Amino acid sequence: MNKIIECVPNFSEGRDPEKVERIVNTFRAKENIKLLDYSNDKDHNRMVVTLIGEPQAVREAIVEAVGIAVKEIDLTKHNGQHPRMGAVDVIPFIPVKGITVSEADALAKETGKQIAGKYRLPVFLYEKSATADHRQNLAAIRKGEFEGWAEKIKQPEWKPDFGPDERHPTAGVVAVGTRMPLIAFNVNLNSNRLEIADKIAKKVRFLGGGLRFCKAMGVELKEKNQVQVSMNLTDYTKTAVYQAVEMIRFEAQRYGISIAGSELIGLVPLQAVVDTASYYLGLENFEIKQILESHLME
Numbered sequence: 001m002n003k004i005i006e007c008v009p010n011f012s013e014g015r016d017p018e019k020v021e022r023i024v025n026t027f028r029a030k031e032n033i034k035l036l037d038y039s040n041d042k043d044h045n046r047m048v049v050t051l052i053g054e055p056q057a058v059r060e061a062i063v064e065a066v067g068i069a070v071k072e073i074d075l076t077k078h079n080g081q082h083p084r085m086g087a088v089d090v091i092p093f094i095p096v097k098g099i100t101v102s103e104a105d106a107l108a109k110e111t112g113k114q115i116a117g118k119y120r121l122p123v124f125l126y127e128k129s130a131t132a133d134h135r136q137n138l139a140a141i142r143k144g145e146f147e148g149w150a151e152k153i154k155q156p157e158w159k160p161d162f163g164p165d166e167r168h169p170t171a172g173v174v175a176v177g178t179r180m181p182l183i184a185f186n187v188n189l190n191s192n193r194l195e196i197a198d199k200i201a202k203k204v205r206f207l208g209g210g211l212r213f214c215k216a217m218g219v220e221l222k223e224k225n226q227v228q229v230s231m232n233l234t235d236y237t238k239t240a241v242y243q244a245v246e247m248i249r250f251e252a253q254r255y256g257i258s259i260a261g262s263e264l265i266g267l268v269p270l271q272a273v274v275d276t277a278s279y280y281l282g283l284e285n286f287e288i289k290q291i292l293e294s295h296l297m298e
Contacts, residue, residue, distance in 0.1 A: 004097040005055045005104060007062060008182075008266060010089045011047045011069050012078055014040035019072045020047055026065040032057035037267050043221050044230075045080025046089070048184065048266045052096060055103070059111045062091060066115045070171040075146040081219045082230070085142045085149055086172035092127070092179045104178040105129050112176035116163030122153060122173040123162040129177035131161055138175055139215060146172040183233040183272060184265035185241060186219070187248050191257045194220045197227035200251045204229060204244060211247060213239035226260060236272040242279040270294070 013019050020040050024047075027035040033053030040047035049065075051058065066088050073087035091111065095104040105128060112123040130136040134157065144152050149167045152158050159165060160173070167173055189197060197218030202208040205216040213235040219228045229248050233239050249259055270288055278286040288294050 003055055003099045003103075004052055005058050005099055005107060006050065006052045006094040006096045006181075007058050007091065008048060008050050008094070009062060009065065009091045011049070011065075011073070012045065012075060012080070012084045012087055012089055013069070013073050014045045014047050014080065015042050022072060023047070023065055023068050024049065026068055027051050027061050030057065030061055033061055039265055041082075041265075043080065043219065043223065044082040045078065046082045046084070050266045055099065055107050058093075059107060059114070062111055063114055063118065066091075066121070066174075067119060070119045070121065070168070074170040075172050076170055078146070081221075083142050083145050083217075084172075085144075085146050086121075086168075086174040087170070088174050089142075090126075090138060090175045092177060092182070094179060094181055101128060101178060108176050108178045112174075113162045115174070115176075116160070119168075119171070121163050121168050121171060122160035122166070124158075124173060124175045125161045126175045126177040127179040132157075141175050149173055180235060181269050183236050183241060183268050184231070185233060185244065185262065185268075186228045186230045186265065187245060187262045188221065188224070188226050188228045188260040189248075189252060189257055190260045191227055191255070192220075192225050194218055194227050196252075196255050196257065197229055199255075200248055201229045201231075203251050204231070204247050211239045211243060214244055216244075236269060236275075240275050240279070241268075241272055242276045 024038050033051055035051050037050040069087045093104045093108045108129045115121055116123045124141050125131050126135055126138050153167050201216040201218045204210040205214050206212050215232040216229050219230045274288055
């Protein structure tokens with residue numbers, strides 16, 4: 001493949017294994033695409049899929065998967081800790097090899113237009129594909145979630161880029177766009193008090209005066225009897241994983257609690273791991289080329 005695009009669609013289903021499999025199966029055994037990873041979470045009631053491949057092959061698989069999700073997921077019956085506005089909540093395209101941001105943007109728009117027409121699904125372009133400044137931030141689009149979009153979509157400033165001017169009755173709306181690699185990273189706390197996780201998240205995220213390329217929120221993990229700070233690091237080269245961890249550790253101390261563990265959702269760029277290892281091990285001038293397996297990828 002001369003051109004490789006990555007796509008990381010998020011589906012609002014993390015509890016029903018049969019539905020999860022029916023969606024994921026659309027990415028298996030397809031020519032010119034590779035399913036790299038998928039993870040579903042019962043508390044979040046959400047699944048994140050990571051695939052790479054030739055641009056048009058990826059587009060075709062995404063369109064097929066959206067159809068399955070629209071058929072299988074009914075947001076009027078959905079609940080979970082993660083905010084959501086659609087059966088397919090967001091579809092980001094990330095240029096990987098031999099493809100420019102503008103080409104990835106064109107692919108995102110082509111995909112958005114196709115799923116809007118085929119499934120009567122309102123589509124909003126975000127990040128580098130956004131058609132207006134107030135649509136760049138995914139959180140701004142998602143605000144109000146599925147329930148709020150019944151009225152939000154009637155406002156002139158929230159007219160969809162593609163598709164009908166009304167929320168899909170069961171599948172909601174979807175955001176599609178081009179962005180840089182994002183790290184979905186969660187830190188679990190030795191506490192079951194959600195208000196503490198919320199307060200820490202507000203301090204850590206950029207909107208609260210925290211780390212520039214960090215989005216964060218508090219989440220309750222009922223099965224573990226813990227809470228977590230759930231994060232998206234939108235530019236790991238400027239806001240490192242270890243910076244987020246250490247800021248959470250620092251803020252947690254004021255409440256007399258500690259970090260219980262962490263989890264990675266989906267895939268992570270190797271450089272982000274190298275940067276984190278360098279920090280915690282105190283390595284000087286550590287580079288990717290010093291990792292044995294990196295030479296196998298050349």
